[in-house]
Amino acid sequence: MAGDRPDNGNGNGDAGEMPTVAPVDHARIAAAVREILIAVGEDPDRDGLRDTPARVARSYAELFSGLVQRPEQVLTTSFDVGHSEMILVRDIEMFSLCEHHLVPFHGVAHVGYIPGADGRVTGLSKLARLVDVFARRPQVQERLTSQIADAIEEHLGPQGALVVIEAEHLCMSMRGVRRPGARTITSAVRGQLRNPATRAEAMSLVMADRSR
Protein backbone atom coordinates (compact mmCIF):
# COMPACT_ATOMS: atom_id res chain seq x y z
CA MET A 1 0.00 0.00 0.00
CA ALA A 2 2.74 2.41 -1.02
CA GLY A 3 0.06 4.99 -1.83
CA ASP A 4 -0.96 5.08 1.84
CA ARG A 5 2.56 5.80 2.98
CA PRO A 6 3.10 9.13 4.65
CA ASP A 7 4.79 11.74 2.49
CA ASN A 8 8.58 11.69 2.70
CA GLY A 9 8.45 14.84 4.80
CA ASN A 10 10.50 17.07 2.55
CA GLY A 11 7.44 18.23 0.69
CA ASN A 12 8.76 17.70 -2.81
CA GLY A 13 9.04 13.92 -3.13
CA ASP A 14 12.17 14.19 -5.28
CA ALA A 15 15.72 13.06 -4.66
CA GLY A 16 16.37 16.19 -2.58
CA GLU A 17 17.09 16.42 1.12
CA MET A 18 16.48 13.20 2.98
CA PRO A 19 13.99 13.18 5.86
CA THR A 20 15.55 12.12 9.17
CA VAL A 21 12.25 11.16 10.79
CA ALA A 22 9.19 9.44 9.39
CA PRO A 23 5.90 11.37 9.60
CA VAL A 24 4.36 8.65 11.78
CA ASP A 25 0.97 9.04 13.47
CA HIS A 26 2.29 10.07 16.90
CA ALA A 27 -1.13 10.09 18.62
CA ARG A 28 -1.92 6.61 17.39
CA ILE A 29 1.42 5.16 18.50
CA ALA A 30 1.12 6.85 21.87
CA ALA A 31 -2.41 5.47 22.39
CA ALA A 32 -1.22 1.97 21.46
CA VAL A 33 1.77 2.15 23.82
CA ARG A 34 -0.48 3.32 26.64
CA GLU A 35 -2.68 0.26 25.98
CA ILE A 36 0.35 -2.04 26.05
CA LEU A 37 1.46 -0.61 29.39
CA ILE A 38 -2.01 -1.24 30.82
CA ALA A 39 -2.08 -4.74 29.28
CA VAL A 40 1.18 -5.74 30.98
CA GLY A 41 -0.16 -4.55 34.33
CA GLU A 42 1.68 -1.23 34.54
CA ASP A 43 0.24 2.12 35.56
CA PRO A 44 0.76 4.41 32.55
CA ASP A 45 0.00 7.45 34.74
CA ARG A 46 2.81 6.89 37.22
CA ASP A 47 5.59 9.42 37.15
CA GLY A 48 8.19 7.50 35.17
CA LEU A 49 5.75 6.30 32.52
CA ARG A 50 3.61 9.38 31.98
CA ASP A 51 5.63 10.63 29.01
CA THR A 52 6.59 7.20 27.70
CA PRO A 53 3.87 6.84 25.04
CA ALA A 54 4.86 10.15 23.42
CA ARG A 55 8.57 9.29 23.75
CA VAL A 56 8.06 5.95 22.03
CA ALA A 57 6.22 7.70 19.20
CA ARG A 58 9.14 10.11 18.70
CA SER A 59 11.57 7.23 18.92
CA TYR A 60 9.68 5.21 16.28
CA ALA A 61 9.65 8.21 13.95
CA GLU A 62 13.45 8.03 14.04
CA LEU A 63 13.86 4.24 14.12
CA PHE A 64 11.54 3.84 11.13
CA SER A 65 12.79 6.83 9.17
CA GLY A 66 14.02 4.50 6.44
CA LEU A 67 10.40 3.92 5.42
CA VAL A 68 10.34 7.38 3.86
CA GLN A 69 13.89 7.43 2.51
CA ARG A 70 14.96 6.26 -0.89
CA PRO A 71 18.39 4.95 -1.89
CA GLU A 72 18.72 7.48 -4.71
CA GLN A 73 18.56 10.23 -2.07
CA VAL A 74 21.89 9.05 -0.63
CA LEU A 75 23.65 7.75 -3.71
CA THR A 76 23.76 11.20 -5.26
CA THR A 77 27.44 12.05 -5.01
CA SER A 78 29.76 10.43 -7.51
CA PHE A 79 33.36 11.12 -8.43
CA ASP A 80 35.25 10.31 -11.56
CA VAL A 81 38.37 8.75 -10.05
CA GLY A 82 38.95 6.21 -12.78
CA HIS A 83 39.03 3.35 -10.28
CA SER A 84 37.54 0.18 -11.64
CA GLU A 85 38.49 -2.33 -8.98
CA MET A 86 37.00 -3.38 -5.68
CA ILE A 87 36.05 -0.76 -3.08
CA LEU A 88 34.98 -2.17 0.28
CA VAL A 89 33.79 -0.37 3.40
CA ARG A 90 34.01 -2.81 6.23
CA ASP A 91 32.55 -2.89 9.74
CA ILE A 92 29.75 -0.38 9.23
CA GLU A 93 27.89 -0.45 12.54
CA MET A 94 24.20 -1.05 11.95
CA PHE A 95 21.03 -1.23 14.04
CA SER A 96 17.69 -2.49 12.83
CA LEU A 97 14.43 -3.83 14.25
CA CYS A 98 13.33 -7.37 13.58
CA GLU A 99 9.90 -7.31 12.00
CA HIS A 100 8.74 -10.35 13.96
CA HIS A 101 9.23 -9.01 17.49
CA LEU A 102 10.12 -5.34 16.97
CA VAL A 103 13.27 -5.75 19.04
CA PRO A 104 16.69 -4.77 17.74
CA PHE A 105 19.17 -6.73 15.77
CA HIS A 106 22.56 -5.11 15.50
CA GLY A 107 26.01 -5.76 14.17
CA VAL A 108 28.12 -4.77 11.22
CA ALA A 109 27.65 -4.51 7.49
CA HIS A 110 30.43 -4.85 4.94
CA VAL A 111 29.58 -3.19 1.65
CA GLY A 112 31.70 -3.46 -1.47
CA TYR A 113 31.42 -2.89 -5.18
CA ILE A 114 33.43 -2.83 -8.36
CA PRO A 115 32.65 0.45 -10.16
CA GLY A 116 31.29 0.48 -13.68
CA ALA A 117 33.65 0.70 -16.65
CA ASP A 118 33.53 4.54 -16.45
CA GLY A 119 35.36 4.34 -13.10
CA ARG A 120 32.87 6.61 -11.29
CA VAL A 121 32.60 5.96 -7.57
CA THR A 122 30.27 7.20 -4.86
CA GLY A 123 31.30 8.81 -1.57
CA LEU A 124 32.34 6.25 1.05
CA SER A 125 29.94 7.63 3.67
CA LYS A 126 27.08 7.11 1.24
CA LEU A 127 27.48 3.35 1.62
CA ALA A 128 26.94 3.68 5.38
CA ARG A 129 23.96 5.97 4.77
CA LEU A 130 22.55 3.40 2.35
CA VAL A 131 22.71 0.74 5.09
CA ASP A 132 20.64 3.03 7.35
CA VAL A 133 18.00 3.65 4.66
CA PHE A 134 17.13 -0.04 4.72
CA ALA A 135 18.00 -0.80 8.36
CA ARG A 136 15.60 1.82 9.77
CA ARG A 137 12.56 -0.20 8.86
CA PRO A 138 10.91 -3.32 10.29
CA GLN A 139 13.28 -5.87 8.77
CA VAL A 140 14.62 -9.36 8.42
CA GLN A 141 18.35 -9.63 7.92
CA GLU A 142 18.11 -11.44 4.60
CA ARG A 143 15.96 -8.72 3.01
CA LEU A 144 18.14 -5.95 4.47
CA THR A 145 21.19 -7.57 2.86
CA SER A 146 19.66 -8.01 -0.57
CA GLN A 147 18.01 -4.56 -0.63
CA ILE A 148 21.39 -2.89 -0.08
CA ALA A 149 22.97 -4.98 -2.86
CA ASP A 150 20.04 -4.28 -5.22
CA ALA A 151 20.21 -0.53 -4.58
CA ILE A 152 23.94 -0.45 -5.36
CA GLU A 153 23.34 -2.40 -8.53
CA GLU A 154 20.46 -0.19 -9.62
CA HIS A 155 21.85 3.24 -8.73
CA LEU A 156 25.64 2.91 -9.16
CA GLY A 157 25.67 0.68 -12.22
CA PRO A 158 28.68 -1.24 -10.90
CA GLN A 159 30.33 -4.29 -12.42
CA GLY A 160 29.63 -6.11 -9.18
CA ALA A 161 28.40 -5.65 -5.61
CA LEU A 162 28.83 -7.54 -2.36
CA VAL A 163 27.05 -7.06 0.97
CA VAL A 164 27.76 -9.11 4.09
CA ILE A 165 25.94 -8.51 7.36
CA GLU A 166 26.86 -10.06 10.70
CA ALA A 167 24.30 -9.42 13.43
CA GLU A 168 23.02 -10.50 16.79
CA HIS A 169 19.24 -10.66 17.09
CA LEU A 170 18.08 -9.63 20.54
CA CYS A 171 14.90 -11.67 19.99
CA MET A 172 17.23 -14.69 20.16
CA SER A 173 19.35 -13.30 23.01
CA MET A 174 17.08 -11.78 25.62
CA ARG A 175 13.96 -13.92 25.09
CA GLY A 176 12.74 -16.99 23.23
CA VAL A 177 15.59 -19.40 22.63
CA ARG A 178 17.95 -17.20 24.76
CA ARG A 179 21.23 -17.67 22.98
CA PRO A 180 23.20 -14.45 23.53
CA GLY A 181 26.23 -14.18 21.29
CA ALA A 182 24.84 -16.18 18.37
CA ARG A 183 25.61 -14.20 15.22
CA THR A 184 23.79 -14.52 11.92
CA ILE A 185 25.80 -13.91 8.75
CA THR A 186 24.06 -13.15 5.45
CA SER A 187 25.53 -12.21 2.10
CA ALA A 188 24.30 -10.95 -1.25
CA VAL A 189 26.42 -10.74 -4.38
CA ARG A 190 25.60 -9.21 -7.71
CA GLY A 191 27.26 -9.02 -11.14
CA GLN A 192 30.93 -9.99 -11.43
CA LEU A 193 31.14 -10.71 -7.74
CA ARG A 194 29.12 -13.83 -8.38
CA ASN A 195 32.24 -15.19 -10.04
CA PRO A 196 33.74 -17.62 -7.47
CA ALA A 197 37.30 -16.25 -7.69
CA THR A 198 36.24 -12.59 -7.40
CA ARG A 199 33.83 -13.43 -4.63
CA ALA A 200 36.51 -15.34 -2.72
CA GLU A 201 38.88 -12.36 -3.00
CA ALA A 202 36.17 -10.00 -1.71
CA MET A 203 35.31 -12.34 1.16
CA SER A 204 38.98 -12.57 2.13
CA LEU A 205 39.03 -8.75 2.41
CA VAL A 206 35.89 -8.88 4.56
CA MET A 207 37.35 -11.51 6.87
CA ALA A 208 40.97 -10.27 6.90
CA ASP A 209 42.56 -9.57 10.27
CA ARG A 210 39.32 -9.70 12.26
CA SER A 211 41.22 -9.47 15.54
CA ARG A 212 41.65 -5.70 15.21
Ligand SMILES: Nc1nc2c(ncn2[C@@H]2O[C@H](COP(=O)(O)OP(=O)(O)OP(=O)(O)O)[C@@H](O)[C@H]2O)c(=O)[nH]1
Ligand atom coordinates in the same frame (compact mmCIF):
# COMPACT_ATOMS: atom_id res chain seq x y z
N1 LIG B 1 15.12 -15.67 8.82
C1 LIG B 1 15.03 -14.75 9.77
N2 LIG B 1 14.40 -15.04 10.91
C2 LIG B 1 14.37 -14.09 11.86
C3 LIG B 1 14.93 -12.83 11.73
N3 LIG B 1 14.72 -12.13 12.88
C4 LIG B 1 14.03 -12.96 13.69
N4 LIG B 1 13.81 -14.14 13.09
C5 LIG B 1 13.13 -15.36 13.54
O1 LIG B 1 11.75 -15.27 13.30
C6 LIG B 1 11.18 -16.40 13.90
C7 LIG B 1 9.76 -16.13 14.32
O2 LIG B 1 9.27 -17.38 14.75
P1 LIG B 1 7.83 -17.62 15.38
O3 LIG B 1 7.73 -19.05 15.77
O4 LIG B 1 6.79 -17.05 14.45
O5 LIG B 1 7.85 -16.66 16.65
P2 LIG B 1 8.28 -16.99 18.15
O6 LIG B 1 7.31 -17.95 18.75
O7 LIG B 1 8.42 -15.69 18.87
O8 LIG B 1 9.68 -17.71 17.95
P3 LIG B 1 10.93 -17.82 18.95
O9 LIG B 1 11.80 -16.62 18.68
O10 LIG B 1 11.61 -19.11 18.54
O11 LIG B 1 10.41 -17.83 20.36
C8 LIG B 1 12.13 -16.79 15.02
O12 LIG B 1 12.71 -18.03 14.70
C9 LIG B 1 13.19 -15.69 14.98
O13 LIG B 1 14.49 -16.14 15.37
C10 LIG B 1 15.59 -12.55 10.51
O14 LIG B 1 16.13 -11.46 10.29
N5 LIG B 1 15.63 -13.54 9.57
Ligand SMILES: [Zn+2]
Ligand atom coordinates in the same frame (compact mmCIF):
# COMPACT_ATOMS: atom_id res chain seq x y z
ZN1 LIG C 1 12.77 -11.16 16.23
